[in-house]
Amino acid sequence: MNDIPEFILFAQHGWADTNEEISQLATTLAQEKTIIMTPNLGWVKTWLSIDPLIEIVSQKAEEISNKYPQTPWRIIGHSMGGLIWLEVLHQNPQWWEKIHSLVLIASPVGGADLARIIDPLAIGVGIASDLGKNRRLKADRITKIVPTLVIAGNTDNGSDGTIPISSTKLSYSHFVCLPNISHSQLKNHPVLVDVIQKFWKTSPTPALFEKDFPTVLIERLQLIPGMTDGHPRDFEKAKSYLNFERGISIKLWKNPLNILHVFIANEQQECLYSGFVGWIHSEGLYQALEAIHQDYYELVIHGLD
Structure with a gap:
């Protein structure tokens, strides 16, 4: 009997959240021979600093990588969960080759404007200083290699009510914008299943990018x-x-x-x-x-x- 999983599916929740809803999304998406990893970072801890959260996710990833070194990964991150995974991958480029796909859902890679309003001088007001950072250069290096899908919501002709659409976009990613779906709904909305499964079925590759x-x-x-x-x-x-x-x-x-x-x-x-x-x-x-x-x-x- 072959007990080696077909995929490791990481699904990471974000700020002011727990893993409950994104775990439901991962369970719906998972195939029979998929191991699901949805670390619960703790609602309170998501308000403090991103670095300890990055360490938790990185440690979980290393543990499962050591156990199943040949099994490919599928990664999904909602909001700050996507930022956490960008930092994890930036610190661990040796993992890039094993990633089947990365899905960033409503992740403010360019910096969250709400965070900049809370911490306009970037002096370190809780998690706001971490969420307000521009991570595009890191993301571009990763997404040139790792097939990536960016999903954004649009409820007010420019944002999902929390994250501007523009802050989610990346040069080397595939992009889908879902109308009338808010930031909180993007944790576990039924339409996400169809969008992500469609992306997975395309044998995803990094997006071609021509600059005008x-x-x-x-x-x-x-x-x-x-x-x-x-x-x-x-x-x-x-x-x-x-x-x-x-x-x-x-x-x-x-x-x-x-x-x-x-x-x-x-x-x-x-x-x-x-x-x-x-x-x-x-x-x-x-x-x-x-x-x-x-x-x-x-x-x-x-x-x-």
């Missing part, structure tokens, strides 16, 4: 220190700052608290990207815009002067 000019601009903005992906709700209030050929433009707006927001728009004046920086990083944003202006001067129609 707006994508290049978005990446430049996302690399600015303190930049956090935001909701496009205030796009209409912004004024053009740099206008490029083919109708692409960068717009700026300051909210009543003097927080500087930046947007990228296409020719149809649709918002392609929304982000913001705190007070201490505003000058850095202006400097980055000047650098963009200089680097793409031949494409600029009007701006900065």
Whole structure:
């Protein structure tokens, strides 16, 4: 009798949560010869610091890897659970080759805007300082190798009510946006089963990625220190700052608290990207815009002067 499992399925809950609902999702998804791993990190502990949570998950992964070294992994992370797994994989690149697929559900890889509001100076206010970090560079290195599916919800034309859609997107991942499904519903919504199973059945591979000019601009903005992906709700209030050929433009707006927001728009004046920086990083944003202006001067129609 062959007792070797076909897959190890890790499913990780996130902030202010336990493993109850995501365990139900994992059980529904699991095949007959699948071992399910859903570490319960403790509701209270998810408010404190991400590092001990990363250590718990990493230890569980190492234990099961030692026991079944040849068995491939399927990984699912909801919200902060996805961030935890990105950190685990960043610290353990030797595991990448055994991963069949990574599914990030409503995970703010670009940084959670709510966390930045709670901890605007990134001084370390509980878990907020961890959730507000931009992990895209780490994620890109991983997802170039590990087949990845990103799932986001859209309840208000820009977010799942908690996490902006833009903060979930990655350059080398497949992407699915589910309308009318909130952040909390994404822990264990029936439609997730169909979406994830469909992805698994495709013999997933890393997504091909071709950069157009707006994508290049978005990446430049996302690399600015303190930049956090935001909701496009205030796009209409912004004024053009740099206008490029083919109708692409960068717009700026300051909210009543003097927080500087930046947007990228296409020719149809649709918002392609929304982000913001705190007070201490505003000058850095202006400097980055000047650098963009200089680097793409031949494409600029009007701006900065």
